[in-house]
Amino acid sequence: MSMIEPSRVHKDITALPTFHHLPGIGILTINSFVLHAEQPVIVDTGTSNDRDKMVAAIIAACGDTAPSWLWITHTDADHIGSVAPLLEHFPRLKVVTTYTGLVKMGTHSPVDPRRVRLLNPGETLDLGDRTITAMTPPLFDAPETTGFHDPVSRALFSSDCFGAILPAGTNSINDLGADELLAAQTLWTSIDTPWVVKVDRSLLADELDELRDLAPSMILSAHLPATAAMVDAHLAGIAAAPFAKPFIGHNQATLTQMLQGR
Ligand SMILES: [Fe+2]
Numbered sequence: 001m002s003m004i005e006p007s008r009v010h011k012d013i014t015a016l017p018t019f020h021h022l023p024g025i026g027i028l029t030i031n032s033f034v035l036h037a038e039q040p041v042i043v044d045t046g047t048s049n050d051r052d053k054m055v056a057a058i059i060a061a062c063g064d065t066a067p068s069w070l071w072i073t074h075t076d077a078d079h080i081g082s083v084a085p086l087l088e089h090f091p092r093l094k095v096v097t098t099y100t101g102l103v104k105m106g107t108h109s110p111v112d113p114r115r116v117r118l119l120n121p122g123e124t125l126d127l128g129d130r131t132i133t134a135m136t137p138p139l140f141d142a143p144e145t146t147g148f149h150d151p152v153s154r155a156l157f158s159s160d161c162f163g164a165i166l167p168a169g170t171n172s173i174n175d176l177g178a179d180e181l182l183a184a185q186t187l188w189t190s191i192d193t194p195w196v197v198k199v200d201r202s203l204l205a206d207e208l209d210e211l212r213d214l215a216p217s218m219i220l221s222a223h224l225p226a227t228a229a230m231v232d233a234h235l236a237g238i239a240a241a242p243f244a245k246p247f248i249g250h251n252q253a254t255l256t257q258m259l260q261g262r
């Protein structure tokens with residue numbers, strides 16, 4: 001894991017990325033965010049391996065204003081690694097998730113239901129200076145997944161959707177050409193949502209049009225280095241995903257070779 005390198009990607013948003021090397025594949029970004037609304041929102045919390053550094057980074061990013069909400073986009077291990085220590089550190093913090101998310105967390109890291117705010121897609125959360133609406137991203141790898149659109153920054157928090165696996169040695173999509181970005185996004189999408197080749201492409205296109213109509217200023221995926229640009233490229237990347245070759249991971253022979261090369 002790399003050091004956490006916080007960046008203020010908008011006056012109201014801090015991104016807290018970590019970068020993880022996937023041998024033979026590339027670099028996976030795992031982001032948490034803080035939305036500095038009147039009632040601040042932490043969005044996802046990284047892996048348990050990164051817990052201590054991530055908790056410290058989130059606390060530092062929040063500054064003097066204790067966060068009100070901890071939005072868990074879904075309960076995969078790379079999103080909930082610091083839920084428990086954050087709930088302990090911020091006694092008024094509440095987890096935002098769906099009922100499925102609450103039940104799934106209960107199987108390994110239960111959260112007191114009194115500290116949960118259930119929010120289904122289409123329902124809203126009042127943050128004092130703005131109201132955000134839960135939405136289901138076009139692609140997802142867990143049924144409880146929700147993201148949201150912030151009407152002030154116009155950022156779209158998209159959970160795993162719109163992620164990318166970057167080429168080794170890269171940690172910014174600004175370093176990539178258009179074809180490289182498309183390949184990076186297609187690789188992630190084919191790994192995370194292999195079922196995308198089965199979707200009704202016109203329905204997917206309709207969902208992408210709905211997002212386009214929101215005119216997001218930036219797409220903040222859990223697995224994409226945050227940038228304000230390239231929204232159209234990201235939308236095009238998802239539209240192209242159903243046509244991509246399904247991902248097949250390393251086989252045992254390759255793993256054995258890797259282990260021998262240590
Ligand atoms: Fe996931």
Ligand SMILES: [Fe+2]
Nearest residue numbers: 076078160222
């Ligand atoms: Fe993820």
